[in-house]
Amino acid sequence: MMDICLLGTGGMMPLPYRALTSLLVRCKGKGFLIDCGEATQISIRRRGWSFHDIDTILITHFHADHISGLPGLLLAMGNAERHEKVLIAGPRGLQHVVQSLLVIAPRLPFPLEFREIDGQEDCFSIDDMEITAFRLEHSMTCYGYSLHLPRAGQFDPEAAKKLGLPVQLWHVLQKGENAEYEGRVYTSDQVMGPPRKGLKVTYATDTRPVERIIEQAKGADLFICEGMYGEKDGPEKAREKKHMTMQDAAQLAKKAGVPELWLTHFSPSMVNPLEYEEEIRAIFPAAVIPKDRRTKELRFED
Amino acid sequence: MMDICLLGTGGMMPLPYRALTSLLVRCKGKGFLIDCGEATQISIRRRGWSFHDIDTILITHFHADHISGLPGLLLAMGNAERHEKVLIAGPRGLQHVVQSLLVIAPRLPFPLEFREIDGQEDCFSIDDMEITAFRLEHSMTCYGYSLHLPRAGQFDPEAAKKLGLPVQLWHVLQKGENAEYEGRVYTSDQVMGPPRKGLKVTYATDTRPVERIIEQAKGADLFICEGMYGEKDGPEKAREKKHMTMQDAAQLAKKAGVPELWLTHFSPSMVNPLEYEEEIRAIFPAAVIPKDRRTKELRFED
Numbered sequence: 001m002m003d004i005c006l007l008g009t010g011g012m013m014p015l016p017y018r019a020l021t022s023l024l025v026r027c028k029g030k031g032f033l034i035d036c037g038e039a040t041q042i043s044i045r046r047r048g049w050s051f052h053d054i055d056t057i058l059i060t061h062f063h064a065d066h067i068s069g070l071p072g073l074l075l076a077m078g079n080a081e082r083h084e085k086v087l088i089a090g091p092r093g094l095q096h097v098v099q100s101l102l103v104i105a106p107r108l109p110f111p112l113e114f115r116e117i118d119g120q121e122d123c124f125s126i127d128d129m130e131i132t133a134f135r136l137e138h139s140m141t142c143y144g145y146s147l148h149l150p151r152a153g154q155f156d157p158e159a160a161k162k163l164g165l166p167v168q169l170w171h172v173l174q175k176g177e178n179a180e181y182e183g184r185v186y187t188s189d190q191v192m193g194p195p196r197k198g199l200k201v202t203y204a205t206d207t208r209p210v211e212r213i214i215e216q217a218k219g220a221d222l223f224i225c226e227g228m229y230g231e232k233d234g235p236e237k238a239r240e241k242k243h244m245t246m247q248d249a250a251q252l253a254k255k256a257g258v259p260e261l262w263l264t265h266f267s268p269s270m271v272n273p274l275e276y277e278e279e280i281r282a283i284f285p286a287a288v289i290p291k292d293r294r295t296k297e298l299r300f301e302d
Numbered sequence: 303m304m305d306i307c308l309l310g311t312g313g314m315m316p317l318p319y320r321a322l323t324s325l326l327v328r329c330k331g332k333g334f335l336i337d338c339g340e341a342t343q344i345s346i347r348r349r350g351w352s353f354h355d356i357d358t359i360l361i362t363h364f365h366a367d368h369i370s371g372l373p374g375l376l377l378a379m380g381n382a383e384r385h386e387k388v389l390i391a392g393p394r395g396l397q398h399v400v401q402s403l404l405v406i407a408p409r410l411p412f413p414l415e416f417r418e419i420d421g422q423e424d425c426f427s428i429d430d431m432e433i434t435a436f437r438l439e440h441s442m443t444c445y446g447y448s449l450h451l452p453r454a455g456q457f458d459p460e461a462a463k464k465l466g467l468p469v470q471l472w473h474v475l476q477k478g479e480n481a482e483y484e485g486r487v488y489t490s491d492q493v494m495g496p497p498r499k500g501l502k503v504t505y506a507t508d509t510r511p512v513e514r515i516i517e518q519a520k521g522a523d524l525f526i527c528e529g530m531y532g533e534k535d536g537p538e539k540a541r542e543k544k545h546m547t548m549q550d551a552a553q554l555a556k557k558a559g560v561p562e563l564w565l566t567h568f569s570p571s572m573v574n575p576l577e578y579e580e581e582i583r584a585i586f587p588a589a590v591i592p593k594d595r596r597t598k599e600l601r602f603e604d
Contacts, residue, residue: 013378014341016348038374039316039341046318064373064406072340072370076315096405103402104366 002027002149002199002298004222007043009273009292011206011228011243011265012065019043019292020065021265023203023224025147026053027129033073034058034145034203040069041076047293051080056126058133059090060205061142062097070098071105078109087126089115089133091141117143120212134216136207139242144204146216151300152176153193160191199298202258205265208238209248217256221298225249227263227289230276237267246276250283261287262294304329304451304501304600306524309345311575311594313508313530313545313567314367321345321594322367323567325505325526327449328355329431335375336360336447336505342371343378349595353382358428360435361392362507363444364399372400373407380411389428391417391435393443419445422514436518438509441544446506448518453602454478455495462493501600504560507567510540511550519558523600527551529565529591532578539569548578552585563589564596 003026008019020037024044031054033040044051054077060066067090077086088098095114102108115124122133122143130150133143155174165173165181170191172179179186202217205226217223227246229237234245246263253261261284266273273289280287288294305328310321322339326346333356335342346353356379362368369392379388390400397416404410417426424435424445432452435445457476467475467483472493474481481488504519507528519525529548531539536547548565555563563586568575575591582589590596 013374013381014344016344038371039344042316042318042341062406064377067406068370068374069340071366072315075366079315100402100405103399104364104369 001300002147002201003295004201004298005047005049005293005295006224006262006264006290007040007047007293008037009264009266009290010065010268011226012268014039014065015268018266018268020069021205021226022066022069023201024049024054025201027147027149028127029053030055030127030129032056032058032126032129032131032147035060035066035205036069036073037065038068038072041073043293044073047295051077052082054082055084055086056131057086057088058131058145059088059094060136060144060203061091061138061140062093063140063206066206067097067101071101074102074108074112075105082110085111085113087113087115089117089124089131091143092116092118132216134212136204136213137210137242138206138208142206144202144207144213144216146200146202146220148198148200150198151196153195156191156193163190165191197301199300201298204252206243208242209244209252213252214255217252217258220256220258222260222262222296223253223256223258224262224264225252226265227273227280228265228267228270230270230273230279246273246280246287246289247283250280250287253284253287259286262290263287264290303602304449304503305597306503306600307349307351307595307597308526308564308566308592309342309349309595310339311566311568311592312367312570313528314570316341316367317570320568320570322371323507323528324368324371325503326351326356327503329449329451330429331355332357332429332431334358334360334428334431334433334449337362337368337507338371338375339367340370340374343375345595346375349597353379354384356384357386357388358433359388359390360433360447361390361396362438362446362505363393363440363442364395365442365508368508369399369403373403376404376410376414377407384412387413387415389415389417391419391426391433393445394418394420434518436514438506438515439512439544440508440510444508446504446509446515446518448502448504448522450500450502452500453498455497458493458495465492467493499603501602503600506554508545510544511546511554515554516557519554519560522558522560524562524564524598525555525558525560526564526566527554528567529575529582530567530569530572532572532575532581548575548582548589548591549585552582552589555589556586561588564592565589566592 010018
């Protein structure tokens with residue numbers, strides 16, 4: 001299971017009625033946060049989710065609206081008695097940027113580990129969660145992220161019985177490990193079916209609507225994508241500022257064939273993004289124009 | 303006239319229902335901000351006051367809850383088309399701290415000027431406004447601030463007539479300048495009475511209740527002071543963390559003889575500071591336990 005909360009839907013600056021875009025994902029007792037703008041910690045409090053369990057913070061890029069809340073969040077995590085390491089991943093230069101910001105929070109009660117991302121793509125795992133960072137096209141180096149929780153194949157008890165394995169060893173193979181019994185080694189694939197569909201969420205902001213996003217979003221259960229402008233002259237503004245329109249995002253979702261799209265990172269000039277809903281849904285019917293803190297529980301099929 | 307808005311009343315971390323302590327003062331088209339924590343810019347928006355006119359930012363100290371919102375505020379000021387210089391004053395090391403924070407806002411459309419404060423006291427003026435920074439006693443170097451708008455004496459038209467000065471020159475003397483007429487120099491004090499009572503607000507947080515605060519608050523029309531704890535074991539916590547209690551603040555206000563005290567910088571653990579109101583008013587009847595964005599207009603007497 002993956003719990004997903006879009007903590008805010010705004011871009012550029014936090015507004016009284018619209019928090020900055022940031023995503024919190026909970027899975028198996030671990031928290032993954034993508035971006036942390038000013039007041040993201042307030043939105044987490046409003047949602048009532050824990051600070052303590054945020055193990056991984058993924059930063060898309062270093063514009064203030066995506067990272068300015070980091071010192072405050074890390075201090076709040078310290079106040080929530082976190083002592084375990086926190087991993088922060090983001091573009092090259094991350095450690096310098098974070099350490100500069102931490103001039104006002106020089107002592108945290110937990111260590112930080114940095115993963116600086118380079119090149120077009122970077123894949124790494126945090127326990128079961130597979131994270132893919134993929135390069136976007138913005139006015140500075142920026143990455144989108146996919147979080148993928150794989151699911152093992154189905155266990156075949158008949159196969160295990162045929163091998164003559166005692167029941168006490170079944171759980172070892174079910175976890176994907178090898179089991180040894182009476183001098184012989186048994187491998188997981190002898191008793192497990194092919195991997196089943198896992199859970200995946202893909203997050204892309206701030207960026208032009210490049211092809212790579214379609215490839216990355218394929219297979220996602222939920223695609224969260226910026227749609228900074230909706231208005232008539234949106235395409236022009238989006239080109240100029242290296243963003244995309246809600247219509248662009250809907251096209252990407254359509255091409256990726258995802259079951260659901262949430263738009264986000266609305267321009268402060270866009271007072272009511274819902275006025276474009278009909279137009280967007282004509283392109284991609286499963287588009288959602290969410291309110292702050294929209295939440296969804298992704299569950300394995302069947 | 304001085305417009306005063308206490309943008310928040312919280313300490314340590316911003317809460318959904320309580321913004322961090324910060325004060326915005328407007329006077330003659332200029333804005334003076336004391337402290338800028340995470341989400342202070344949201345509180346300014348909520349109040350509806352302009353970002354554009356904030357000319358002076360006074361920082362008490364470098365704990366995150368008093369300065370973490372600075373990059374976001376400066377960016378918002380840039381978005382509000384500010385191009386004129388902004389003065390930032392604060393303890394020694396200010397420029398290094400602010401420039402570190404600005405790693406995520408490297409290009410602002412206005413220049414910054416820094417005034418690093420040292421020693422026990424520092425006085426400077428921004429146009430008519432006289433600012434006094436005074437050293438507090440906290441776990442790091444910290445300053446309180448008084449903002450004083452002086453008021454000239456009353457103009458005496460009879461005296462001006464006696465001097466034989468034409469009416470067209472009166473306004474020169476009224477502004478405190480010298481006037482020349484038929485080869486003679488006339489000075490302001492020849493037609494103006496003694497200076498009248500001006501307007502003054504004094505702001506002190508985070509600190510132990512040291513004597514110096516009483517001296518500084520004397521003559522203030524409004525004294526804004528931290529009262530981090532109200533509970534029974536408050537004095538112990540306050541000593542340990544180099545803060546003060548609401549009761550301490552009330553004693554300071556009483557000794558300074560101010561007409562009004564606003565308490566602020568409430569601990570996140572204090573859910574309802576109003577429960578201590580009766581006790582505090584028994585010490586100092588003109589104590590106010592304000593809500594965020596409490597506003598007051600100070601006007602000259604008569």
